[in-house]
Amino acid sequence: MENWNITADFILLGLFNYTGAHQFLFVLVLIIAFTSLVGNALMLLLILLDPHLHRPMYILLSQLSLMDLMLISTIVPKMAIDYLTCRKFISPAGCGFQIFFLTLGGGECFLLAAMSYDRYVAICHPLRYPVLMSWKLCLSMILGSWFLGAADGLMQAAATLNFSFCNTHEIDHFFCEAPTLVRLACADTSVFEYVMYICCVLMLLIPISLILISYSLILAAVLQMRSNEARKKAFATCSSHLSVVGLFFGAAIFTYMRPKSYRSANYNKVVSVYYTIFTPVLNPLIYSLRNSEVKGxxxxxxxxCVAYE
Known part of the structure; x- marks a missing residue:
């Protein structure tokens, strides 16, 4: 088979066909994506402007919103332009850009683990919170999450685009994703796929283990509380974070830890829509609707705004 030069464009087959039902779904996805952009941007703005939210818990939450904003901005505009203009080409550089920022979202795994540690300290050691959850530690957690996500994204983008691609250069997806793109390579990619699988598993299992440890300690501390009011407050504090953890890790495990034989293009697209579009819109809704300080x-x-008018 003829190899394609690295400068040759790829073709994204997209998510929707040009039928009435698909046009309705396309508009629905755009509405959800726009809601996600507004919700996460508003969350960032509130945390930036309100001094009462300048605490490690909300600073970590702001980084979660920032990662979701970057994910939506990387995927949805390109998908919408391709659908409206019927031009589904994407350059290798654009493909690498999408792979990098999509994998950068893997930093959310470690960010969620950091947020679980924050909840553990707040509930189990409230008097020592300023020491155990210092600003220095908070900043280190944030920088570590961004660094690990960026390092993984850079390695996956560089390694994936280093392969020679055959003349079937159609990507059966609505964005560039390393596992999908690797299937088009002419070379033997088994070693790369194995390493990528191990990296994905580690980036999921290590944070999940830390989250489970934190919430096991939290549960043990809550069960020892004598006040029902204190128990309710502790559960309310953790419920928002647990909801986001379940949404994020559920989609990630279903996407990256399934055996290859169980993967199909249509199921991959559905799951990808879930974690790139639907999950980011749920995160600010969960934290805003269930958090009195954010609502305040x-x-x-x-x-x-009313006073200024």
């Missing part, structure tokens, strides 16, 4: 900051911001 939003109310103050709305009151200021």
């Amino acid at each position: 900051a939003l109310q103050k911001c709305m009151n200021r």
Whole structure:
């Protein structure tokens, strides 16, 4: 088979066909993506402007919103332009860009683990919170999450685009993803796929283990509380984070830890829509609707806007 030069463009087959039902789904996805952009941007703005939210818990949450914003901005505009213009080409550089920022989202795994540690300290050691969850440690956790996600994204993008691709250069997806792109390579990719699989498993299992340890200690501490009010407050504090953890890791495990024989293009697309579009819109909704401090900051911001008018 004829090899394609690295400068040759790829073809994204996309998510939707040009039928009435698919047009409705396309508009629905755009509405959800726009809601996600507004929700995460608003969450960032509230945390930035309200001094009461300048605490490690909310600083970590702001980074989660920032990662979700980058993910949506990388995937959805390209998908929408391709659908509206019927031009489904993407350059290798653009493909590498999408792989990098998509994999950068893997930093969310470690960010969620850091947030679980924050909840553990707040519930189990509230008096020592300023020491055990210092600003220096918080900043180190944030930088570590970004670094690990960026390092993994850079390695996957560089290694994937280093392969020679055959004349079937159609990607049966609506964005470039390393596992999908590797299937088009002419060379033997078994070693790379094995290493990529191990990296994905480690980036999922290590944070999950840390989260399980944190919440096991939290559960043990909550069961020892004598006050029902204290128990309710502790569960309310953790429920939002647990909801986000379940959404994120459920989709990630289903996507990256399934055997290859169980993967199909259509199922991969559905799951990809879930974790690139639907999950980012749920994160700010979960934290805003279930958090009184965030709702209070939003109310103050709305009151200021009304006063200025």
